[in-house]
Amino acid sequence: MQKILFWIPLFLSILACNNRPGKTNNQKDTTMPEKFDVELYKKYQQGTGLLLLANGNTILSMTAPENRKIGAQQELLPKPSFLVCYKEFYPNGNLKLKELLLSETVKVGKSEYYNQEGQLERTVNEDEKFGKVKYQQVLNFLDNKGYINTKDGSGRLNEDGTPKYDIQYQTKDKQWIIIVYQGRKVSEQEFLEVSRQNTGEPNPWKPVYYVMNADTGSTKEVLQLPE
Template sequence: MKKLLIYLSILCFVICTCQSKKEETHKNNKTSTMVEKFDFALFKKYQESNGTLELKNGYTVLSMSAPEKDEAGTLEELLPKPSFLYVYKEFYPNGNLKKKETRISETVKVEKSEYYDKDGNLEKTVDEDQNYGKIKYQDVLSFLDKKGYINLKTGEGRLNDDGTNKYDIVYDQDVPVWNISITQGKRLSEKELLEIMKTSPGEPNVWKPVVYKMDANTGKIISEK
């Protein structure tokens, strides 16, 4: 009986020690995870820029708005060259990161998306690449590279000279089709410019888009206009 009590005492001690270490490890892991917050210093620099802000780490801030009261903050930044992806981040009014999405265009999310609660804890991760057909966004970029609109090796062609997006990409899941629009695809003819100036006041846009439709299963160009 005495030996049994000693054995139970030792077993209880070991269990308590293991539980204590487990709780301590969990606590350390929790405190060591830094919660990403809105960067107000960066926002101030962005406000002083001409609409885009190139950073020393190679990122380019495309747009930024600060969180306040009940309004969320946002940040859009291009990844360093030669990448053609950009990251969209949204922040709670308390400044904590709400979601982080990697995109190739405004509506097309790729790779992994992350969603957080108000305290900065990761709630959900989504594999966005599973939403598309056999032809992925990399194939769309390769097409743009072959057409000479962009250069995948150097990263040239991400933006137009005026800072606007070089292209817009929309995925139609029902068909499925990739709709690829080159924002400054062709210059307007003199006749087209005169027609626009008759009906629209101010300086007309000298460019018109070129739109391609790509089969999302074969990569074949269905139409061009």
């Protein structure tokens, strides 16, 4: 998956999302496949500012499907959502997959996978892998701590433009891992100690780590990430 630091006409997006599960194989799917928007990609390459889609999403990154390579597109959903829509396209331009990302490694909601003709083949309910505590409760925790605001969607980034947090999910241990990159300012003593050990400007912040039980919701702050 291509990392970020996801302009498709709205009616195509709606049609692509209206594929109903449970369709038998002998039913012919006449839905128009979603395709990579070449004209939008040209605008993206020109770098003329934010590309806002008709559905309210904002383009974060685009890679064209060419030379037999898969294309990709990332769209930031409008506030107050904290999700990113990630899409891949076959070399012929047809949609290959569509996923909703809470973070770089955590997929939520429904993921859709398409054949080379752009027709829906498989849908996966990503939320089924979580325990009783779903991703919205994790965001609510960050809200209660004052890091983000789930009502207006603010707090995605720090003041310097870096990501404010990362969220991971450990299926085996059924727990959420929450990393707040600028969780706490270092003390004066810590700052001086880091300054002596390293060249360059030391980071005045240190991360804060939380572990949340995916069944009970109980959360504790830990000194380091669990392995």
